Amino acid sequence: MKSKKKINRRQFVKDASTVVAGASVIAAGSGAGLGLFPKSASAANVRRDILRIPGVGKGSPTDSDWQKVGALCLNPTKTRVSKGEFDGVELTFMGLNNQNLHNFLFRGFLKPWEKYTGAKIKWIDLAQADYNARLQQSIATKTVDFDILEMGAPFEGDVCGKGLASEMPNWVKEQIEMDDYVDYLKAPVGTWNGKTYRISIDGDCHNFNYRADYFKDAGFAAAWKAEGHKGAWGVPKTWQKVQEVSKFLKGKKDPTFGGDAVGYLDPCKGWGGFGFYFLASRATAYAKHPNDPAWLFDADTMKPRVNNPAWVRAIQDVIDVLPSQPANQLNADPGTTAFQQFLAGTGSMLSWWGDVGSMAKTSDGSVVGDVVGFDILPGSDDVYNSKTGRWDTLPGGPNYAPNMAYIGWGVYVMARVDSNSKKRKAAWSAAAHLGGKDISLWASAYPSGFQPYRNSHFNIDEWVNAGYDKAFITSYLESESNSYNHPNAAIEPRIPGIFQYYSVAEDELSKIYAGKYDAQTGANNIAAAWEKLTDQIGRKKQVALYRASLGL
Amino acid sequence: MTTTYIGTDHVPAQQKTLGRVIIFIATILLVALFLIQILYKTDTITLGFENWRPTLYAYLLWSIALCWGILLIKGDRGQRALFVLPAFLFTIAMVIFPLIFSVYISLHDWNLSAFEGQKFNGLDNFRALLVDEYYWNSMLNMVYYLVAILFEYAIAFGLALLLNSQIVARKFFRVVFLMPLMLSPVAVSWMLGKSLMEYRFGPAATLARHLGWESPAFFSSPEIARFSIMVLDAWTFIPFMMIMLLAGLQALPKEVNEAAKIDGATGWQHFWKITFPLMLPVSITATVIRIIFKLKLADVVINVTSGGPGGATDTVTSFIFREYRDRSNVGYGTMMAVVYLIIIIILMTLMLKLIDRWMQKVT
Structure with missing residues (x-):
């Protein structure tokens, strides 16, 4: 998830030329001048123009920049809403304030919308740490006091599954051009029982970040051969190779920075539930069979699979390479592995969200900008088949199953506006403005808290024209798009309380990694705790929602 | 009239x-x-x-x-x-x-x-608590943390004696020694736990390497991690005990000290036979308050280790925090808090009673 240390994408290329937005941008910034272009030319110009606000190398965007972008992207609203149509409507928006992004951007984006439509928006800003508790309390105490909600897909079970969200009108689907979403963000994500609720504003997945210098190093190649390893020295494509490479590197020296060479980096410390995603990224290639959409629970019973041979193998993998990792790895959470280790030059392989790639060249704390490469998560030579209880070797080669961790942020309208048609249209219009096709391009390219999530975001030329380095941005974006659109992507279950499952698992994993239990015993403990949790939340409904989230 | x-x-x-x-x-x-x-x-x-x-x-x-x-x-x-x-x-x-x-x-x-x-x-939550190994593990950790108060007390007493004597720059040192107490435990977690003691480039880790500790990971083995948390917490709260003891030392009647000097008491005799017994009421007060603070220990643990590795540094409060915030398990989390409160009340009452009796015997 991208909330911790957000990026500064505009500095991807240090020496990129900067272009000031043209006169049309300035004119449009005031809300005038839009719609004068022929439709196709206008759309292309809008995308070109917003990418120049404020421009690569021109400093961080400010509220006036966000307002300019919001004004430039107002055309889709104008085609469906007449000026002043929402006079007197007041909406409440609840979202995050991480790194002064999220709601701060939304405010700027929506100011021209408020001016045009006449609606007013009140804001509830939450720190990430307070978000879950605030949302759960609102639901549990039946005190939903907001009309529009910024929310991650994993919480859909808590909100959509309990009938608290408003169904998306068809005109919104057209306005935001939903067909442009990458495959995994299309239904069933954002839908419950065939109804659509979510406007995506973000995409999330774990990709594979590696140090290219390690895998081009002639010394390592020679040593690899001399030690009798099979195959050529290169970037591992499977977890089996990741393990082999990590053990091989122990005792060697980093080819660029001179410290100890380290292979894969595992976060072993809990991170409020988010740490579990990192075990999942190791496990999906083993556990997500192409013929089975389920990989975390059995679809019919919610029986946990976390103690099946696939997951136990992933846990055992962590245990096996812990001695090859830095000595403090037991106290390393995902923030440590990404920002204090990998970006700071320790370790050669890491699974993480897109933040690592986008910060590699822009963060002052990063030393790996020129030596980093990206790919989808490694695969596995064999995959566990939960139905037969056997390991299958696929005819097409290794099994890949990129982990769509967290599924990204979305904007949801709450059902409480449904009784007032004017308010309902206003809420959906505001949400659609934030989730528009063009505005999302800007949010992907500049610090926003959001990653690319539409097929149109992967037009490399647009990024290069805006000033980004082609080789770097191509590698980065391809690792993202190939993960999103992978046919065997592992989609996270959107069931109520999913982070409770992850949090319980983190506690047990901590014990396993500390040597208190073996992998199987610890996994059995996790499974037992998950069964108890499912019963507490309500198994019957949980099963139904799980199946719905899988599209079954 | x-x-x-x-x-x-x-x-x-x-x-x-x-x-x-x-x-x-x-x-x-x-x-x-x-x-x-x-x-x-x-x-x-x-x-x-x-x-x-x-x-x-x-x-x-x-x-x-x-x-x-x-x-x-x-x-x-x-x-x-x-x-x-x-x-x-x-x-x-x-x-x-x-x-x-x-x-x-x-x-x-x-x-x-x-x-x-x-x-x-x-009482289902209570029955579940009785067999919850995380709860009892954190309770056991609390015993370790409480034992550490004895050492904190000894250090605090030593510092108080030092600052009560005629040393150079006494006022300066009094202020300096008090500074850790002014810091939020969360700040301490970041300044010390996550920066000073950082494995790769933390000054404490670098010093440890110079002293021959090859892999100075302060939070990776259960025993060292627990000890490190004790040190962080002690660093914050020793000044509190010290300032209370210093106030007690300054309130001691000077006549007794002078009489002891005239009678030829050695330094140790002076401390053990006069200062320490006279300081007992203050010492007990400082220790009891410190115990109450210690029983609430959570912020440093949550920030630095999240209770790990393997629950070695977990406290009852940090575990309740996880149960509440990360797992939204309100009923069970509240039961744990209530039971913990009852245990604290019983223990503190018993302890105060025993101390009271002991004090009556001593005096």
Whole structure:
């Protein structure tokens, strides 16, 4: 998830030329001048123009920049809403304030919308740490006091599954051009029982970040051969190779920075539930069979699979390479592995969200900008088949199953506006403005808290024209798009309380990694705790929602 | 000679009746609103308020009416009661009621994500707690953390003696030694736990490497991690004990010290036979308060280790925090908090009793 240390994408290329937005941008910034272009030319110009606000190398965007972008992207609203149509409507928006992004951007984006439509928006800003508790309390105490909600897909079970969200009108689907979403963000994500609720504003997945210098190093190649390893020295494509490479590197020296060479980096410390995603990224290639959409629970019973041979193998993998990792790895959470280790030059392989790639060249704390490469998560030579209880070797080669961790942020309208048609249209219009096709391009390219999530975001030329380095941005974006659109992507279950499952698992994993239990015993403990949790939340409904989230 | 007895002033019967009526009406209003709201919230009746705020207003009104009524009924004695009654009513609202409500919640199975909402489950949460190895593991850790107070006390006493003696720049050192106490434990977690003791480039880790510790990971093995947390917590709170002990030392009668000097007592005899016994009341007070602080230890643990590795540094409070915030398990989390509170109350009461008896024997 991208909330911790957000990026500064505009500095991807240090020496990129900067272009000031043209006169049309300035004119449009005031809300005038839009719609004068022929439709196709206008759309292309809008995308070109917003990418120049404020421009690569021109400093961080400010509220006036966000307002300019919001004004430039107002055309889709104008085609469906007449000026002043929402006079007197007041909406409440609840979202995050991480790194002064999220709601701060939304405010700027929506100011021209408020001016045009006449609606007013009140804001509830939450720190990430307070978000879950605030949302759960609102639901549990039946005190939903907001009309529009910024929310991650994993919480859909808590909100959509309990009938608290408003169904998306068809005109919104057209306005935001939903067909442009990458495959995994299309239904069933954002839908419950065939109804659509979510406007995506973000995409999330774990990709594979590696140090290219390690895998081009002639010394390592020679040593690899001399030690009798099979195959050529290169970037591992499977977890089996990741393990082999990590053990091989122990005792060697980093080819660029001179410290100890380290292979894969595992976060072993809990991170409020988010740490579990990192075990999942190791496990999906083993556990997500192409013929089975389920990989975390059995679809019919919610029986946990976390103690099946696939997951136990992933846990055992962590245990096996812990001695090859830095000595403090037991106290390393995902923030440590990404920002204090990998970006700071320790370790050669890491699974993480897109933040690592986008910060590699822009963060002052990063030393790996020129030596980093990206790919989808490694695969596995064999995959566990939960139905037969056997390991299958696929005819097409290794099994890949990129982990769509967290599924990204979305904007949801709450059902409480449904009784007032004017308010309902206003809420959906505001949400659609934030989730528009063009505005999302800007949010992907500049610090926003959001990653690319539409097929149109992967037009490399647009990024290069805006000033980004082609080789770097191509590698980065391809690792993202190939993960999103992978046919065997592992989609996270959107069931109520999913982070409770992850949090319980983190506690047990901590014990396993500390040597208190073996992998199987610890996994059995996790499974037992998950069964108890499912019963507490309500198994019957949980099963139904799980199946719905899988599209079954 | 005339004698005036406070509180015997005459209160007219009419005034008394008015006072009783005011209290009666306010009580009826409060009880009625409370009952209506309970019945409404349990879906027994369809008429009620959206939230409990009107009941709170009724309580405030009742509190005012009670104060006014007592004033009318008891006259001067009522005026004296008014010095205490508002504080008492405030305590009921802010301490007693939440405690009772906590006990009520702890008897429920209430996961915020549960479809059925809260369900009364009697003592099930308590029974689950009895076999919850995470809870008892953190309780065991608390014993280790409490034992560490003995060492903190010894260090604090040493520092207090030092700062009480005629050393150079005494005032400067007093301020410097107090500084850790001024820092938030969260800041301490980041400054020390995550920066100074950082494995790769932390100054403490670098020094440890120079001293021959090849892999100075302060939070990776259970014993070292627990010890490191003790050090972080001690660094913050030793100044607190020190300042209390220093105040005690400065209040000691100088005559006794001078008499001991004249009698030729050695430094050790002076400390062990005079200073230490005289300082016992202050020492006990400082230690008891420190124990209370220690029992609440959570922030440093949450920030630095999240209770790991493998639960080695977990405290009861940090575990309750995870159960509450990360798992929304309100009923069980509250039961853990209630049981912990009861254990603390029993232990502290026993300890104070034992200390009291011991002190009586000593003195």
